[in-house]
Amino acid sequence: MVTQHSLPRRIGFLLLVLAIVAFSIFPFIQMLSISLKYPSEWGSPSLVPKNFNIEAYKELLNIGQAAKNVPESVRILLEETPDLTEEQRQTILKKYTSTGDVFPFLKYFYNSFLLSFTAAFITVIFAILGAYAFSRLRFPGRSLIQRGVLFVYMFGGILLLIPLYKMFVGIGWISIPPGAFMSLLIIYIVQTLPVSLYMLGNYFRTIPFSIEEAAMIEGASRFGTVWRIIIPLSFAAIVTVFIYCFMIAWNEYLFASVFLKNFKDLYTLPMGLKALFTSKNAIWDRIMAASVLTATPVIVLFMAIQRNLAGGLASGGVKE
Amino acid sequence: MKLTQILTREGWDLKQREILLGWTMVLPAVLIILSLILYPIVYNVYLSFFDVQPLADNTYIGLENHKNVVLDPGFWNALVTTVIYVVFTTLGTTLMGLFVALVMNQKFPLRGLVRSLILFPYIAPVISVVFAWQFIFDPVNGIFMDITYEKLGLFSSRFNLIGSPSTAVWVAVIFSIWKNFPFSYLMILSRLQAIDHNLYEAAEMDGASGWQKFRFITLPEVYFVMGAIVLLRMIWNFNKFEEIYLLTENVRVLSVYTYFKAFVGTMELGQGASLAVIQFLLLIGFILFYVKRVLKW
Numbered sequence: 204m205v206t207q208h209s210l211p212r213r214i215g216f217l218l219l220v221l222a223i224v225a226f227s228i229f230p231f232i233q234m235l236s237i238s239l240k241y242p243s244e245w246g247s248p249s250l251v252p253k254n255f256n257i258e259a260y261k262e263l264l265n266i267g268q269a270a271k272n273v274p275e276s277v278r279i280l281l282e283e284t285p286d287l288t289e290e291q292r293q294t295i296l297k298k299y300t301s302t303g304d305v306f307p308f309l310k311y312f313y314n315s316f317l318l319s320f321t322a323a324f325i326t327v328i329f330a331i332l333g334a335y336a337f338s339r340l341r342f343p344g345r346s347l348i349q350r351g352v353l354f355v356y357m358f359g360g361i362l363l364l365i366p367l368y369k370m371f372v373g374i375g376w377i378s379i380p381p382g383a384f385m386s387l388l389i390i391y392i393v394q395t396l397p398v399s400l401y402m403l404g405n406y407f408r409t410i411p412f413s414i415e416e417a418a419m420i421e422g423a424s425r426f427g428t429v430w431r432i433i434i435p436l437s438f439a440a441i442v443t444v445f446i447y448c449f450m451i452a453w454n455e456y457l458f459a460s461v462f463l464k465n466f467k468d469l470y471t472l473p474m475g476l477k478a479l480f481t482s483k484n485a486i487w488d489r490i491m492a493a494s495v496l497t498a499t500p501v502i503v504l505f506m507a508i509q510r511n512l513a514g515g516l517a518s519g520g521v522k523e
Numbered sequence: 524m525k526l527t528q529i530l531t532r533e534g535w536d537l538k539q540r541e542i543l544l545g546w547t548m549v550l551p552a553v554l555i556i557l558s559l560i561l562y563p564i565v566y567n568v569y570l571s572f573f574d575v576q577p578l579a580d581n582t583y584i585g586l587e588n589h590k591n592v593v594l595d596p597g598f599w600n601a602l603v604t605t606v607i608y609v610v611f612t613t614l615g616t617t618l619m620g621l622f623v624a625l626v627m628n629q630k631f632p633l634r635g636l637v638r639s640l641i642l643f644p645y646i647a648p649v650i651s652v653v654f655a656w657q658f659i660f661d662p663v664n665g666i667f668m669d670i671t672y673e674k675l676g677l678f679s680s681r682f683n684l685i686g687s688p689s690t691a692v693w694v695a696v697i698f699s700i701w702k703n704f705p706f707s708y709l710m711i712l713s714r715l716q717a718i719d720h721n722l723y724e725a726a727e728m729d730g731a732s733g734w735q736k737f738r739f740i741t742l743p744e745v746y747f748v749m750g751a752i753v754l755l756r757m758i759w760n761f762n763k764f765e766e767i768y769l770l771t772e773n774v775r776v777l778s779v780y781t782y783f784k785a786f787v788g789t790m791e792l793g794q795g796a797s798l799a800v801i802q803f804l805l806l807i808g809f810i811l812f813y814v815k816r817v818l819k820w
Contacts, residue, residue, distance in 0.1 A: 230656055231647070233659060234652075234655035246664045335548060352556070363567070364799075365575075372578065396552055456765045502643065
């Protein structure tokens, strides 16, 4: 639609674009702004802080927190009693530097990362095998399975939550931390596997079979062609699927809240942030700083794979 | 016997080997899906007929759960809220997506950057954006109250828009539209880019106005993809949990209602299972109606 527009229309159009962009990213700017503001400025609608306050980030990332929590009196006491051994000093200090009331952001970050990364990795392996079979091999039951996979689009998490909870309680995994962690890992794999199969299957079909044939004539086995040809050729698509799975697990709250409820040490970021918000530590700058730090890795990952992901989304292979 | 030995065994022809290999490769995925998606769904139906305790045995109580659920006014409120939520979010997301796609299909400076910026809402984790939205509507510090109350004087006092269920549902709707319009936009844009330019040129020759071009060329071309988006959005938003619950616990759509029933307080797991079954049946009904009547497939 290339048509000649007059100047006022052109400006109006650009303003429209600007409005759409503002609508999309305003909440992000808002949270960045608040995370850097001092409490006295929260009520001001200006988005640029007068004075920058990076205390919230320091606290979340545990930078320079050790000395801060020790009360003045204790510090003086320690300085004025030289006959304490180094060990005794450390024990006294430890009492105050424990992260008891501070938000253990890094731990939650680590938990989320470990869970999401492992789940995405395992899903991708199963999905590569399954998708290859779908797209290349002819065997009875293939189309039935393929359609069954799409059927899973219909089920929301809440429908699976109660039976899965009962099942994992039944085998006794819920009551111990490693069990709860494993249950959640398995659930994330299950939740992302169908769509990954579908996306990768669609992609593999676009790779010409003749390349594989050539390899097989040279003596490569089926697994050999998958490893040496399919995986390298579809690497971008595989990374995309991996990140898609990673993001699903990174964002998940429903199952985590039920399975990890009793294990504070295993909380994922969504659970931790929700807990932070409802706790006495609920202070806007910390919450916003935590939000920024949670969103950043996902947005960075996304920027890295943007082109592929946009294509993947458009071909209809995404479940929420 | 090792797999490779089976696969290369004498006496099997190529076709049989291919069948065996095919099944071997899909088997892990199929087993996982069968045991952790299909079985739980059947088990869920089974549980809905029992009094389910988290740690004790189940006792059969017939239709008691279903009866309790349907007789509870909370359920009907949740149903109404869900319908409002699904209808308005689906419409809003699709129309906004169409509008943005039409805009982004034009040429303008920095288009690449703009196109990736407007995807941010869709890719950012829900948990990382809900607090920013809560802050915007915060009665004391939020910019919404600052503009509507301080600057424009629309309201007589500051109040918490997310605080009461009747207004919070609209915040949830707007939030969902903001969060999900990029998906519709992407799908529609990729369809728009596939439209043959000659069609527009021919229409211009015949003196068609901008609106006529949209109405008679663009709209029929994107009609089908919009139908698909609406269907997907209905399914997803009907089951939506995180985007609502994390933003505000006041909006009790069916999934949030079920969550509270089953996992908060007395943990009525049986009733929760029954609610999940009812929710699923409603969704199927909803979809059949839509596909038959609206899409006319």
